[in-house]
Amino acid sequence: MTPDPEDLGDPDDPRLEPYTRMRERDLVGRAGRFIVEGEVTLRLLLGRRSRFRAESILIAPERWPSLVADVAACPEPPPVYCASKAVMSAVTGFPIHRGVLAIGLRGAEPAATALVPPPPAPALVVGLAGLTNHDNVGAAFRNAAAFGADAVILDGESCDPLYRKSIRVSAGAALIQPFGRLPAGQDWLRLADALDLQPLAFSPGATEPLDALTVPARALLILGTEGPGLDAATLAQARPLRIPMAAGFDSLNVATAAGIALFTIARGQGRLGPS
Amino acid sequence: MTPDPEDLGDPDDPRLEPYTRMRERDLVGRAGRFIVEGEVTLRLLLGRRSRFRAESILIAPERWPSLVADVAACPEPPPVYCASKAVMSAVTGFPIHRGVLAIGLRGAEPAATALVPPPPAPALVVGLAGLTNHDNVGAAFRNAAAFGADAVILDGESCDPLYRKSIRVSAGAALIQPFGRLPAGQDWLRLADALDLQPLAFSPGATEPLDALTVPARALLILGTEGPGLDAATLAQARPLRIPMAAGFDSLNVATAAGIALFTIARGQGRLGPS
Structure with a gap:
């Protein structure tokens, strides 16, 4: 049973904090997290062969129908936040065209x-x-x-x-x-x-x-x-x-x-x- | 006999016109010309196997010693203009780090x-x-x-x-x-x-x-x-x-x-x- 995505309209919503200052964080690092962009890559993160867990997903509402099955198939589905591309762009600090982002968790690096x-x-x-x-x-x-x-x-x-x-x-x-x-x-x-x-x-x-x-x-x-x-x-x-x-x-x-x-x-x- | 490079200190020198507005011209085209950047690439442009002729070379003065032999070996050496990297950056509109640029001429495209x-x-x-x-x-x-x-x-x-x-x-x-x-x-x-x-x-x-x-x-x-x-x-x-x-x-x-x-x-x- 896949939870419905939560609509977030406020760029200052604390749940969006890991998505903020994206380019700055590319340079300084993300303390155990990384960014995934785009549908194909998100499917790999959620899929059977993935080596990492998703902490959350942030998508434009129009992208949800084509991703719902992938989230549902995930053993531990992450929370899915929906926001317009305008809000996504305001949060990240640059124009988001594809409308699909996620936060991945690095976990422990294997020997x-x-x-x-x-x-x-x-x-x-x-x-x-x-x-x-x-x-x-x-x-x-x-x-x-x-x-x-x-x-x-x-x-x-x-x-x-x-x-x-x-x-x-x-x-x-x-x-x-x-x-x-x-x-x-x-x-x-x-x-x-x-x-x-x-x-x-x-x-x-x-x-x-x-x-x-x-x-x-x-x-x-x-x-x-x-x-x-x-x-x-x-x-x-x-x-x-x-x-x-x-x-x-x-x-x-x-x-x-x-x-x-x-x-x-x-x-x-x-x-x-x-x- | 290689001509000495000409020192150009004025970014508005008309001989530098083909080097101006570099990024804008990347988008709109250059009417029969193209830009070559860096020493390795310039050597290919001047060399025996090149399919194109150089119209001019624009280099920082400290780069001339390592290029003089390549220019001298060129059957029709192009004019070489010298300018500081600061002037080069002012001319092109973005920071020039390597200090080596040239204008190539497309010529007729072969069948x-x-x-x-x-x-x-x-x-x-x-x-x-x-x-x-x-x-x-x-x-x-x-x-x-x-x-x-x-x-x-x-x-x-x-x-x-x-x-x-x-x-x-x-x-x-x-x-x-x-x-x-x-x-x-x-x-x-x-x-x-x-x-x-x-x-x-x-x-x-x-x-x-x-x-x-x-x-x-x-x-x-x-x-x-x-x-x-x-x-x-x-x-x-x-x-x-x-x-x-x-x-x-x-x-x-x-x-x-x-x-x-x-x-x-x-x-x-x-x-x-x-x-």
């Missing part, structure tokens, strides 16, 4: 090691090293989810996958793709060792081409930033691979490189169904 | 058919159908250049690869990757027929997986928008292909899909050197 199936099961883990651009992190999550990676592990420098723009660029993948942080004091090689994963480090300067690789059953794909790339110690100890490119313009976006590597390895591990 | 090597040579052409997002067009160009596509052909709906943001996202590939427009009144199938290319249409609903494809020696990869995708007529007449993905989140960005398809086909055609 990176808990996300990876133990050997001898196949495993595919993506390591993001120093990715400080929200577009790239979001796009890498989208590709990780599309090719069925078990987990994404981020180092301490990489930015937040639950930042508003990261979630949007990920097409909501950040809400369903298991992820964790590289434990402080650990490095990629020790993580690979502890989890029995073969560390593969992508670098334009590597000599071994991706398509000549015999795909390991348990792989850690380490991806660095486009400029500096991975540090020398990681490259020296991992198996360095390059994506073959045309002469004269060997430049790929890091998330696109992740997509090509994930496709190749996921296919080699038999994750993508019969061809 | 799409003139860009494709005649049979029986191998050919790889990317068709962009209805791509109205500058990020996606820029990213698709970057991937086309990285995997050595002969040409990118855009339909009338797709946006301008020489828009400021497209060039930036393309990492400058828009300046060196040959491209043209689908002639008015022609469709993808007739273009493929005229150029003796096998039309491959990517669609999540297709049954044939990319990795089971015997790569054709002459291919036209047609990519549509993520939402509506390609029209039914194109899908019905082209060879529809899908990129295999994990169950439950079959969602790839169109430029990432292009990257995976280009990598697979370019490798199959032997464009990427020995593996």
